[in-house]
Amino acid sequence: MFNWIKYYKRGLLALGIFLSTSMLYNAQDVAEEAPEATQNTQEATDDSSSAGIELKGDPEKGADLFKQNCTACHTLDQKLVGPPLGGIVEKITQDGQSMEWIHQWIKNSQALVKSGDPYAKKIFEENGSVVMTPFPNLSEADIDDILAYTSNPPDEAASAAEDQANQQIAEQIAKKNAVDNTSIAVIDGFIILFLAFVALLTLIYVRVRKLENLSKTPEELSKEKSNKILSLNNIYEKYKLVGQGIIVVLVFLAGYGIWNWLMWIGVYKGYKPEQPIHFSHKIHAGINKMDCQLCHSGAKYGKVSEIPSLNVCMNCHKAIPEYKGEYLEPGRDRDFYTGEIQKLYSAVGWDPATMTYSGETHPVEWIRIHNMPDFVYFNHSQHVVAGEKAIIEGFNKKNPNDKIDVVCKACHGKIDTMNVVQMANDFTMGWCIDCHRTTEVDMDNTYNQAYFEKLHDKLKKDYGTGAKITVDAIGGIECGKCHY
Ligand code: HEC
Numbered sequence: 001m002f003n004w005i006k007y008y009k010r011g012l013l014a015l016g017i018f019l020s021t022s023m024l025y026n027a028q029d030v031a032e033e034a035p036e037a038t039q040n041t042q043e044a045t046d047d048s049s050s051a052g053i054e055l056k057g058d059p060e061k062g063a064d065l066f067k068q069n070c071t072a073c074h075t076l077d078q079k080l081v082g083p084p085l086g087g088i089v090e091k092i093t094q095d096g097q098s099m100e101w102i103h104q105w106i107k108n109s110q111a112l113v114k115s116g117d118p119y120a121k122k123i124f125e126e127n128g129s130v131v132m133t134p135f136p137n138l139s140e141a142d143i144d145d146i147l148a149y150t151s152n153p154p155d156e157a158a159s160a161a162e163d164q165a166n167q168q169i170a171e172q173i174a175k176k177n178a179v180d181n182t183s184i185a186v187i188d189g190f191i192i193l194f195l196a197f198v199a200l201l202t203l204i205y206v207r208v209r210k211l212e213n214l215s216k217t218p219e220e221l222s223k224e225k226s227n228k229i230l231s232l233n234n235i236y237e238k239y240k241l242v243g244q245g246i247i248v249v250l251v252f253l254a255g256y257g258i259w260n261w262l263m264w265i266g267v268y269k270g271y272k273p274e275q276p277i278h279f280s281h282k283i284h285a286g287i288n289k290m291d292c293q294l295c296h297s298g299a300k301y302g303k304v305s306e307i308p309s310l311n312v313c314m315n316c317h318k319a320i321p322e323y324k325g326e327y328l329e330p331g332r333d334r335d336f337y338t339g340e341i342q343k344l345y346s347a348v349g350w351d352p353a354t355m356t357y358s359g360e361t362h363p364v365e366w367i368r369i370h371n372m373p374d375f376v377y378f379n380h381s382q383h384v385v386a387g388e389k390a391i392i393e394g395f396n397k398k399n400p401n402d403k404i405d406v407v408c409k410a411c412h413g414k415i416d417t418m419n420v421v422q423m424a425n426d427f428t429m430g431w432c433i434d435c436h437r438t439t440e441v442d443m444d445n446t447y448n449q450a451y452f453e454k455l456h457d458k459l460k461k462d463y464g465t466g467a468k469i470t471v472d473a474i475g476g477i478e479c480g481k482c483h484y
């Protein structure tokens with residue numbers, strides 16, 4: 001008889017060994033892989049610099065910044081208001097200017113011209129003495145990104161692909177929301193198990209056929225043979241080892257696939273839907289320097305940080321009916337922004353002429369961008385209050401060139417530079433776990449001291465004082481901490 005129990009046991013054993021090693025293996029994998037995702041900074045090293053200048057920026061981010069700030073006057077390959085900027089770093093440095101000079105120019109070209117800098121004067125005059133807008137708000141890193149883009153533009157196809165990717169993510173989310181996440185996991189698991197089963201059944205079937213053949217008379221057998229029905233059995237005998245090998249490999253791959261898929265499922269980085277009112281974080285949080293918590297006060301105290309109610313907006317906008325700011329996104333004018341403020345008024349039923357509410361309201365349906373599945377427990381205050389110092393320090397250590405001052409940016413990216421909020425990180429399980437593995441807990445935090453006092457003493461004893469204690473050591477990678 002076919003000893004299926006033996007195979008079943010072997011299979012289980014293999015799966016068991018695999019799952020336990022893959023946890024270890026993956027732990028490293030994630031640690032290696034993820035910083036890229038978490039850091040969300042300039043990894044792109046450049047080999048394009050012909051003049052031996054090092055361009056440390058990220059051309060893809062640069063592409064966005066270029067679109068937002070420069071396309072009103074520049075293209076890469078044609079003269080518009082200003083000269084073409086493709087390969088501009090190479091040109092200017094070959095003319096003997098430094099990278100600092102280019103940074104200064106972009107921040108405030110007129111200051112350079114007025115300081116009597118001969119090269120600045122020369123290009124100003126060559127271009128008909130048209131004044132280039134100053135960009136005091138661009139950080140050094142932003143400028144590096146833009147310059148990396150001008151020297152090394154990702155092809156057009158890439159940016160078209162980005163739009164498409166955005167669309168796809170939206171569809172993916174719509175789909176994902178339609179079907180319960182856990183059921184997807186279960187179904188996928190089943191499909192893989194099912195395939196493994198089919199393979200096993202085939203083996204069993206072939207075995208049974210062999211037994212059947214044994215009980216047949218030689219005549220019957222030779223008849224079958226003469227009918228040239230090639231028995232699967234022969235194939236099986238020939239390729240027995242190969243077949244078993246394939247099954248073992250399949251089981252391994254399935255296990256690996258499931259685990260990896262769980263760690264990195266739902267990568268939404270880059271998701272950037274247009275909202276019903278064009279609310280610019282850059283104008284509010286960036287240029288007008290509003291604190292994030294002015295509007296997202298829940299982040300400090302609660303599990304969710306919430307989108308502010310329109311009353312919060314009206315605290316200011318009763319007195320701000322139109323946009324008079326200096327800053328304009330390319331292709332947009334002040335009327336556009338004023339129109340958006342009018343949308344706010346019509347939503348809350350405010351009549352700016354009489355300064356009264358009409359009572360007629362049309363709620364604004366903000367499109368939710370970040371959204372964890374229901375079975376995940378994520379608490380903002382744990383991170384924004386207890387973890388604040390640890391997270392800021394951890395991030396700045398990993399990104400010495402791109403430091404943050406506000407804890408929110410570690411996870412949400414530089415929201416204060418975004419006109420439209422974009423998902424800046426993966427927000428996968430692997431992303432959470434990676435940060436927990438690499439961020440040192442702030443043991444002196446008073447909130448923590450009270451909460452973890454005993455645990456911390458024990459950890460200090462176990463690991464020795466002064467040792468690095470990362471979030472995983474306090475339970476930050478236990479399934480139950482993040483899953484109900
Ligand atoms: C309002 C139009 C305008 C905008 C917006 C603008 N520029 Fe310019 N830019 C010019 C003009 C005009 C010149 C030519 C020099 C001059 O007349 O001052 C110039 C020159 C330059 C030069 C020097 C070119 C050379 O040939 O040496 C660089 C570099 C540059 N711009 C970068 C940028 C970047 C980067 C941005 C976006 C962050 C930007 N500019 C946005 C108008 C603009």
Ligand code: HEC
Nearest residue numbers: 284285290291292295307366368369370408412415416421
């Ligand atoms: C003046 C009010 C205001 C301020 C200040 C503000 N926000 Fe917002 N925020 C909003 C509104 C309104 C939305 C919803 C519309 C949108 O997505 O742009 C939002 C959306 C967001 C979202 C996306 C929410 C989602 O759907 O997942 C994040 C993340 C966010 N804000 C973070 C920040 C951070 C970080 C800061 C500080 C740098 C900040 N906000 C400052 C009003 C504000």
Ligand code: HEC
Nearest residue numbers: 278279280283288312313316322323324325337340341344
């Ligand atoms: C703390 C005060 C304050 C709050 C709160 C506030 N705004 Fe503004 N808002 C401003 C200022 C200042 C400007 C820029 C006005 C200017 O430069 O002339 C502005 C500009 C705008 C604009 C035009 C620029 C853009 O972002 O597209 C819109 C639309 C707008 N606000 C909507 C909102 C909405 C919606 C809310 C509530 C979620 C809100 N504001 C909350 C102060 C505020």
Ligand code: HEC
Nearest residue numbers: 292296299304305306307370371372378383384407408411
């Ligand atoms: C440790 C990472 C992390 C930090 C730090 C963080 N957030 Fe979040 N934020 C998240 C995650 C994860 C979600 C999705 C939560 C969900 O869907 O339940 C989220 C969602 C949001 C949302 C959407 C509404 C909601 O609550 O689900 C807003 C708004 C927001 N964050 C603002 C902020 C602000 C403001 C700060 C800083 C005070 C901040 N966040 C700090 C990870 C973080």
Ligand code: HEC
Nearest residue numbers: 377378386387390410432435439448471474475476481482
């Ligand atoms: C940028 C780094 C960072 C990211 C990303 C991050 N966390 Fe954390 N998390 C921390 C830190 C730091 C602490 C410890 C806070 C403290 O000192 O109590 C923590 C603590 C926790 C705890 C409490 C652990 C315990 O043992 O009590 C939970 C639960 C948690 N995080 C869930 C999540 C989830 C879910 C995500 C992903 C959606 C996430 N975190 C993403 C940094 C991060």
Ligand code: HEC
Nearest residue numbers: 181182185265266376427428429432433476477478479482
């Ligand atoms: C630090 C927080 C954290 C820890 C610890 C954690 N998870 Fe998760 N897990 C998440 C988040 C966040 C998601 C949702 C990811 C998404 O939807 O993109 C998730 C998703 C999942 C899913 C469902 C995938 C899906 O979307 O269908 C499973 C199953 C899962 N985790 C199992 C585990 C197991 C088993 C452990 C313990 C080994 C564990 N998790 C530990 C944060 C965590």
